[in-house]
Amino acid sequence: MRYKKIIRGRYKLVFNYIGVLTMGIAVFLLLPLLVLPFYPQDISYLNVFLLPSLVFLVLGFLLWKVTNTAQEQVSLSLKEGGIIVLISWLVAIIASAIPFMLAGKLNFTQAVFEATSGWTTTGLSVVDEAQTSHIFLMWRSIMQFFGGAGLIVVMLSSIIHPYGFGLYNAEGRSDQLLPHVKRSAKLIMLIYSGYTIAGVILYYIVGMGLFDAVNHSIAALSTGGFSTRPASIGHWDNLGIEMVTWILMLLGTTNFATHFALLKGKFKTFIKNGEVRLLTFLVAVFVPIVSYFSLTELYSSLPDLMRRSIFEVITAISTTGFSLDTFTNWNAFGVLSIVILMLIGGGTGSTAGGIKLYRIYLMYKSLVWEFKSYFLPQNAVQKNYIWRGENKLYIKPEYIRETANYIYLYLITYAVGVLIYLAHGYDLMESMFEFASSLGTVGLSVGITAADAPASILWLETVGMLLGRLEFLVIFFAVAKMVKDVKYLATE
Amino acid sequence: MLNIWRLNNKSKIIKVKRPKSTTDYQCGKKIELSPDYARVTLSYVALYIFTFLIGVFVFVAAGYPVVDAMFEYASTLSTIGLSVGITSAEMPTFLKIVQIITMWFGRLEFIAIIIAVLKMTTSFYDSDVVVENNTHSV
Amino acid sequence: MYVLVIGCGRTGSSIASLLSKQGEDVVVVDRNKSSFRKLSAKFTGFTVLGDATEIEVLEESKLDKTDLVVVTTDDDNVNAMVAQIASEIYEVEKVVVRIIDPEKKVIYKDLDVMTMSPTSLLVDNLIGQIGNWSKE
Numbered sequence: 061m062r063y064k065k066i067i068r069g070r071y072k073l074v075f076n077y078i079g080v081l082t083m084g085i086a087v088f089l090l091l092p093l094l095v096l097p098f099y100p101q102d103i104s105y106l107n108v109f110l111l112p113s114l115v116f117l118v119l120g121f122l123l124w125k126v127t128n129t130a131q132e133q134v135s136l137s138l139k140e141g142g143i144i145v146l147i148s149w150l151v152a153i154i155a156s157a158i159p160f161m162l163a164g165k166l167n168f169t170q171a172v173f174e175a176t177s178g179w180t181t182t183g184l185s186v187v188d189e190a191q192t193s194h195i196f197l198m199w200r201s202i203m204q205f206f207g208g209a210g211l212i213v214v215m216l217s218s219i220i221h222p223y224g225f226g227l228y229n230a231e232g233r234s235d236q237l238l239p240h241v242k243r244s245a246k247l248i249m250l251i252y253s254g255y256t257i258a259g260v261i262l263y264y265i266v267g268m269g270l271f272d273a274v275n276h277s278i279a280a281l282s283t284g285g286f287s288t289r290p291a292s293i294g295h296w297d298n299l300g301i302e303m304v305t306w307i308l309m310l311l312g313t314t315n316f317a318t319h320f321a322l323l324k325g326k327f328k329t330f331i332k333n334g335e336v337r338l339l340t341f342l343v344a345v346f347v348p349i350v351s352y353f354s355l356t357e358l359y360s361s362l363p364d365l366m367r368r369s370i371f372e373v374i375t376a377i378s379t380t381g382f383s384l385d386t387f388t389n390w391n392a393f394g395v396l397s398i399v400i401l402m403l404i405g406g407g408t409g410s411t412a413g414g415i416k417l418y419r420i421y422l423m424y425k426s427l428v429w430e431f432k433s434y435f436l437p438q439n440a441v442q443k444n445y446i447w448r449g450e451n452k453l454y455i456k457p458e459y460i461r462e463t464a465n466y467i468y469l470y471l472i473t474y475a476v477g478v479l480i481y482l483a484h485g486y487d488l489m490e491s492m493f494e495f496a497s498s499l500g501t502v503g504l505s506v507g508i509t510a511a512d513a514p515a516s517i518l519w520l521e522t523v524g525m526l527l528g529r530l531e532f533l534v535i536f537f538a539v540a541k542m543v544k545d546v547k548y549l550a551t552e
Numbered sequence: 553m554l555n556i557w558r559l560n561n562k563s564k565i566i567k568v569k570r571p572k573s574t575t576d577y578q579c580g581k582k583i584e585l586s587p588d589y590a591r592v593t594l595s596y597v598a599l600y601i602f603t604f605l606i607g608v609f610v611f612v613a614a615g616y617p618v619v620d621a622m623f624e625y626a627s628t629l630s631t632i633g634l635s636v637g638i639t640s641a642e643m644p645t646f647l648k649i650v651q652i653i654t655m656w657f658g659r660l661e662f663i664a665i666i667i668a669v670l671k672m673t674t675s676f677y678d679s680d681v682v683v684e685n686n687t688h689s690v
Numbered sequence: 691m692y693v694l695v696i697g698c699g700r701t702g703s704s705i706a707s708l709l710s711k712q713g714e715d716v717v718v719v720d721r722n723k724s725s726f727r728k729l730s731a732k733f734t735g736f737t738v739l740g741d742a743t744e745i746e747v748l749e750e751s752k753l754d755k756t757d758l759v760v761v762t763t764d765d766d767n768v769n770a771m772v773a774q775i776a777s778e779i780y781e782v783e784k785v786v787v788r789i790i791d792p793e794k795k796v797i798y799k800d801l802d803v804m805t806m807s808p809t810s811l812l813v814d815n816l817i818g819q820i821g822n823w824s825k826e
Binding site: 349353392393395396397400423426427430431434435457460461464467468471488489492 | 590591592594595597598599601605608609612613616617618619621663666667670671674
């Protein structure tokens, strides 16, 4: 009985947090109304945001009030943090889907898809940007802004109080910048918002309208990739805008701890960082080979060719998903290269998705260490380390195993997803491209994802995006723990 | 299986299964799996997948469709021998050489070859390196 | 305020937890990983694993940027050494040391270091209390 009481107490705490987070989500729903003074014709959509906001505010408040009795100061474990993250993300997605449905623009499946694509900073879209009013375009960008930093980081930096690391680590953004969780979260939001504002100014200087500049700056830094135009960045056909986008995408895919080192002027630690090295290496290798093997057929002049290949390589590896033009006329080599880049993905502790550069780098290093150890005397002790943030991190064998397991889980999920596409009758190349794009929260598309795609494909992609953003294990832990606890509580 | 007995809070005796240790059977003999052993296996799988990707890229760059390239290269790397028609006498010489090396790697399991090559290219008696490593490894 | 706590025993861990709860930036150094289990749920700072007598460990925990160092290892000699490094070499503004053997207090005579000895505190307290009783 005592154990049951403890479980109930802990779940009260968990739901207390969820209540607070729900209220926060309700506040987010009000933010797109800020565009109303500039675009008064969108006033007819006032209710579709106001109504769900009120409903979720009341729901969140009730949940918080009911569970507020649990004032035991306990630390949340990683699994409990996982439950909070999972449920609050689901609440956020559903709440964000409601305005699309109320406005009659999308049906349930499409609306949930669009909201998931926003919150996970993917950028796959089923709406037609040309037909969409400013308030909804802004709403999509706002979802990407908060999804990029993470719901928990946003909330930690403002209202909720941390008990232990469980909550912070559960969201897949685990690097801590300062020796206090709350201060770390605030610093992340500061860096993130600072870059966003800088991005808006840069875009404005190179000739983008203010509304487009705000949306694209958010979408590039959050590595989201929702655009306000159907042709994405290709709409402008302007080298200046493209170059600003390169920079913002690369900033977005860099770990916040690395940014912190860079902003403090520590170039040495920045250069030593494995992720930065791998990113540079991959861009330097893939830009020429994609240009040579794939784009020579499509472009006649070298500058045009380089422009295209640099942009598409960066957008794939940073998991952003902006695009200059269609991929349908690319040959197999180019498409396969983009698929590999999308699977690798961006940096850990950044806004990007994918397997993450850090894990790939670690596996590469472990191979090197493995070979080195064959040449060492039998009793030699190897101290293997890599640079992470500003410190050396010594690597234990268990750690490498965890990383490898994650990669296998990722690839298995990927293979299963591709098989489901193939079962729908799509081409292998298309399927590989589209699911790598969903799972890695990239947002590039070869045309499968559209409003007329089968509902089962949209749901598959929705699940893929969520798994990719929250990094699998948290979801598995959270679900396993909930099932176990509910089973235990249900006995007698 | 060893069972531990534990009293639960209702003073009813329940049976608790001891968590399974990380053991596996190989050649009918039970072996304990250390994380180190797992690491070696993982490196092998990683190397295999990596080689596969590179190989597919080479075939695709030569102008074959992805499905054919994946099929053909998987067949070669695992020394199977099925073919969708890429492998033939008319195939470019370059790809033939790639195929030869791949079959060889696939059969001899990478690590042996890589170690042998590395050892040969460095030198047979790396006594200096060994001494240096010993002083470092405290 | 940036606080560095050296030694994560009963004293060190509770000081670190309370300061972290108050919102200070806290870093704790200890050479045993298991010691960090004593930190409470409210602690959200960094932990550095290593021997505080090694300069690399102190560098990693950013001793040069610290506002306050609390030295509470279970060895008076280590405490003395770390406190000296902190106040003399890195010129940390405030250094607090826990002294186990009150006789060792003379070490800190010429240093700008605040010392506290549990034994002396107990003795003073007790003597004061007894003095109060004898007045009655």
